[in-house]
Amino acid sequence: MPNPNSNSNRNLEQKAGLGKQPKPQYRSAFRILSSYVKPHRITFALVVICTIIASVSELFQPYLVKVAIDDNLMAGKNEFGGILVICMIYFGLSLTGLLFTYLQNNLLQYAGQSIVAKIRKQLFEHITKLSMSYFDKKPIGSLITHISSDTEAVNQFFNQVLLTLLRDGLMLISILVIMFQLDATLGMYCLVLLPIIAVIAISFRSFMRNTYQMARTRLSRLIAFVAENLSGMNLIQVFQQQKAQTEQFKERNDAYYKANIREIRTLVLFNRSFDLLSSLTIAFVIGVGGKAVLGQTLEFGVLYAFITYIRQFFQPINAITQQWNMLQSATVAVNRIWGVLDIRPDVMDNPQPLRINSESVHGRIDFNHITFSYESGSPIFRGLDLHIHSGEMIGIVGTTGAGKSSLVSLLCRFYDVQEGSILIDGNDIRDLSQAQLHRIVGLVQQEPYLYAGSIIDNVRMFDKTISREAVIQACEFVGAGSLVRRMKDGYDTRLSEHGSSLSAGERQLLSFARIIVFRPRILILDEATANLDSQTEQLIQQALQVVSEGRTTIIIAHRLSTIMQADRIIVLRLGEILEAGTHKELLEMKGFYEELYHHSQGKTKKQGVQTTPKGLIGIV
Numbered sequence: 185m186p187n188p189n190s191n192s193n194r195n196l197e198q199k200a201g202l203g204k205q206p207k208p209q210y211r212s213a214f215r216i217l218s219s220y221v222k223p224h225r226i227t228f229a230l231v232v233i234c235t236i237i238a239s240v241s242e243l244f245q246p247y248l249v250k251v252a253i254d255d256n257l258m259a260g261k262n263e264f265g266g267i268l269v270i271c272m273i274y275f276g277l278s279l280t281g282l283l284f285t286y287l288q289n290n291l292l293q294y295a296g297q298s299i300v301a302k303i304r305k306q307l308f309e310h311i312t313k314l315s316m317s318y319f320d321k322k323p324i325g326s327l328i329t330h331i332s333s334d335t336e337a338v339n340q341f342f343n344q345v346l347l348t349l350l351r352d353g354l355m356l357i358s359i360l361v362i363m364f365q366l367d368a369t370l371g372m373y374c375l376v377l378l379p380i381i382a383v384i385a386i387s388f389r390s391f392m393r394n395t396y397q398m399a400r401t402r403l404s405r406l407i408a409f410v411a412e413n414l415s416g417m418n419l420i421q422v423f424q425q426q427k428a429q430t431e432q433f434k435e436r437n438d439a440y441y442k443a444n445i446r447e448i449r450t451l452v453l454f455n456r457s458f459d460l461l462s463s464l465t466i467a468f469v470i471g472v473g474g475k476a477v478l479g480q481t482l483e484f485g486v487l488y489a490f491i492t493y494i495r496q497f498f499q500p501i502n503a504i505t506q507q508w509n510m511l512q513s514a515t516v517a518v519n520r521i522w523g524v525l526d527i528r529p530d531v532m533d534n535p536q537p538l539r540i541n542s543e544s545v546h547g548r549i550d551f552n553h554i555t556f557s558y559e560s561g562s563p564i565f566r567g568l569d570l571h572i573h574s575g576e577m578i579g580i581v582g583t584t585g586a587g588k589s590s591l592v593s594l595l596c597r598f599y600d601v602q603e604g605s606i607l608i609d610g611n612d613i614r615d616l617s618q619a620q621l622h623r624i625v626g627l628v629q630q631e632p633y634l635y636a637g638s639i640i641d642n643v644r645m646f647d648k649t650i651s652r653e654a655v656i657q658a659c660e661f662v663g664a665g666s667l668v669r670r671m672k673d674g675y676d677t678r679l680s681e682h683g684s685s686l687s688a689g690e691r692q693l694l695s696f697a698r699i700i701v702f703r704p705r706i707l708i709l710d711e712a713t714a715n716l717d718s719q720t721e722q723l724i725q726q727a728l729q730v731v732s733e734g735r736t737t738i739i740i741a742h743r744l745s746t747i748m749q750a751d752r753i754i755v756l757r758l759g760e761i762l763e764a765g766t767h768k769e770l771l772e773m774k775g776f777y778e779e780l781y782h783h784s785q786g787k788t789k790k791q792g793v794q795t796t797p798k799g800l801i802g803i804v
């Protein structure tokens with residue numbers, strides 16, 4: 185059996201931008217981040233001060249030892265007092281270094297985490313405002329990456345890259361200055377080494393970047409694969425694909441393992457060649473300096489201090505070089521995050537929206553000559569006209585793909601029409617704020633979404649202004665009362681994510697209660713009863729009769745029995761209204777609806793026999 189997953193995974197990665205990393209644009213990334221740094225500038229100034237104090241205390245220590253050697257030990261002074269003072273100062277410096285490093289780390293963490301938390305919140309807020317057309321194009325996986333690992337990369341930028349650049353950059357310059365102060369000739373010798381260090385660092389840099397990117401890309405592939413498999417686990421088990429999928433997983437896992445090993449090997453090689461270079465330099469300094477000490481042109485203490493400083497000199501270079509990768513991925517991450525933040529939603533609120541009283545909306549709906557196509561395809565509707573009176577109950581039927589859900593999406597303004605207009609009570613829905621529109625229009629879909637939380641909160645959608653009593657009343661009303669009472673904690677029972685502990689029908693009952701609580705003036709059910717057994721459907725049907733009283737109601741239904749009572753039934757095909765009228769009128773027309781009706785009747789009579797007449801496949 186050919187495996188369907190291999191290709192789709194690759195597509196997913198490509199769409200998620202995981203396959204190839206975009207080139208980092210440092211300038212814009214820095215400009216963006218600096219605007220976030222501004223509110224924390226005092227904290228950052230304190231970090232700089234702490235870093236300077238900590239570095240100075242650390243740098244001063246070898247110098248103290250030099251003083252002990254040259255001015256006390258070698259000078260032949262026979263008094264312990266001076267040495268003791270130096271010991272105490274040395275200890276004091278260590279404590280100061282410790283304290284200020286601690287402060288610096290904490291302050292930086294505080295600022296960095298606050299900034300990242302703010303970015304994360306902004307990003308989430310922004311994503312919730314984007315239009316459905318965006319989510320059609322964007323795989324969820326890549327949005328999760330933006331909110332989790334991209335923001336984490338920004339955090340690492342503050343806590344690693346920035347800190348290293350600041351601390352180690354400062355160290356490097358100070359050490360060079362001190363070395364020259366101590367002995368200019370030896371200092372010059374060490375300076376000669378700098379180009380060699382640069383060559384090694386640069387040659388390793390590009391190699392390290394490649395291995396680093398390779399490891400990240402392979403990890404993303406692995407995660408995408410696992411995510412896809414977890415969500416399709418039942419299919420994998422039903423089709424007995426465990427072995428094939430495990431094979432594929434093994435392939436990706438091995439690739440990631442190899443990339444990791446390669447990354448670590450490169451890093452070890454790099455670190456050790458730096459160590460070697462450092463040892464060579466020390467040997468060289470001992471040689472040259474030793475000769476000078478013997479020739480009495482150099483004090484012994486200076487030589488000691490030099491050797492210590494050379495060790496300290498290599499460590500920051502190494503650290504800065506290693507932060508290069510981090511800097512790159514942080515830059516890419518910042519650009520990716522701002523790529524999302526820069527997207528303007530396709531559906532925007534009118535800057536001066538009409539203010540109408542949602543309660544007093546009558547619910548007249550006019551689709552005036554609308555033309556609409558999704559981004560990827562030919563128009564679904566071409567100049568469609570549909571006028572619905574206030575309080576009317578409309579049933580919509582049609583084959584799968586006829587455009588029933590699209591029509592509803594347009595009324596909810598998940599998308600905007602390209603031509604024509606949609607009016608509610610004569611007001612263009614583009615002139616209402618989206619918040620107000622969604623108060624007026626309530627939608628129940630086939631797959632209701634329940635959140636992790638109590639039943640009460642799920643029904644009132646965490647809106648605390650809706651009372652507990654109203655929720656209970658609504659649940660009883662749709663017949664969900666007995667279901668809830670059977671649960672462990674009644675209305676306070678906590679549901680797991682997606683409400684996965686409930687059956688599809690039970691979830692749907694709760695979503696009906698939800699819509700009743702919110703009392704929209706226009707109620708839409710899009711195949712909402714498809715998952716209910718006929719007994720529960722009847723309960724809903726009765727509730728619906730009461731709820732739809734005085735409300736405009738649009739019902740898209742699987743079973744014709746659900747919409748037979750409608751004031752008007754619209755038969756939709758390929759985005760056009762084929763027939764319209766009451767159940768009785770449509771039957772008399774002896775057209776498409778009659779065909780549908782007889783088919784559904786036939787099916788119920790034969791009870792479960794799957795006889796789908798040719799030409800009616802996929803009829804809903």
Ligand SMILES: Nc1ncnc2c1ncn2[C@@H]1O[C@H](COP(=O)(O)OP(=O)(O)O)[C@@H](O)[C@H]1O
Nearest residue numbers: 320558560564583584585586587588589590591
């Ligand atoms: N988000 C979308 N992006 C692109 N095309 C879509 C999208 N949603 C639906 N379509 C297309 O629009 C047509 C109508 O779909 P839909 O309104 O969902 O039909 P129905 O609800 O009647 O089954 C179909 O051909 C479908 O492929």
Ligand SMILES: [Mg+2]
Nearest residue numbers: 588589590710
């Ligand atoms: Mg649909």
